[in-house]
Amino acid sequence: MNIYREGVASIQRSMESLERLSKLQISQAYSGHGPLIGNPQAVIDAARKRFEKWLGKPEKVSWHACKRIFSFTLIIKDGLAKEEIDNYLLNCGWFQDFARYSFQLQPVEFIQVLVNEMIRSGAASWHNDNLVATAPYQSPDKIMDV
Numbered sequence: 001m002n003i004y005r006e007g008v009a010s011i012q013r014s015m016e017s018l019e020r021l022s023k024l025q026i027s028q029a030y031s032g033h034g035p036l037i038g039n040p041q042a043v044i045d046a047a048r049k050r051f052e053k054w055l056g057k058p059e060k061v062s063w064h065a066c067k068r069i070f071s072f073t074l075i076i077k078d079g080l081a082k083e084e085i086d087n088y089l090l091n092c093g094w095f096q097d098f099a100r101y102s103f104q105l106q107p108v109e110f111i112q113v114l115v116n117e118m119i120r121s122g123a124a125s126w127h128n129d130n131l132v133a134t135a136p137y138q139s140p141d142k143i144m145d146v
Helices: 009-022 040-056 058-076 082-090 093-102 107-121 140-145
Strands: 124-127 130-133
Touching: 009 040, 040 058, 058 093, 058 107, 058 124, 058 130, 082 093, 082 107, 082 130, 093 107, 107 124
Parallel strands: none
Antiparallel strands: 124 130
16 A cells, blocks of 8 residues: 555555454455465454554555565565665655655665664565565576476
8 A cells, every 4th residue: 555646545445454354254254365274353453453553653654665575575575785775775766755754865865764663574685685574485487498
């Protein structure tokens, strides 16, 4: 969710969707990524709690969004070399928006802040001089070889 592009109402719309889903008798669910969800109600409840926190503290949604978007980039690209990170991030609209509007920083100042938070939170780690996502994944190149 990028509340600066979609508006804060996107959180409320997401909560409304969760409310509708919670009324269904769902025993299993499949997300767009990740494993089978064996207890959908627990996942729905956890998401509701996260969205409620976000409504009270919008900076949390900004951190969540930045880390998630950048993690997906690291997955898709199978990591980024240290010397590629600045150029990559500075050319992303989402990064520009979050740096300026959520964190009141110039984008160039936000690069190291985001990288540090990715490392601190465990969303990414350094392998040699490549920043890679820590979430389990199979790189796109390896999938194409199968």
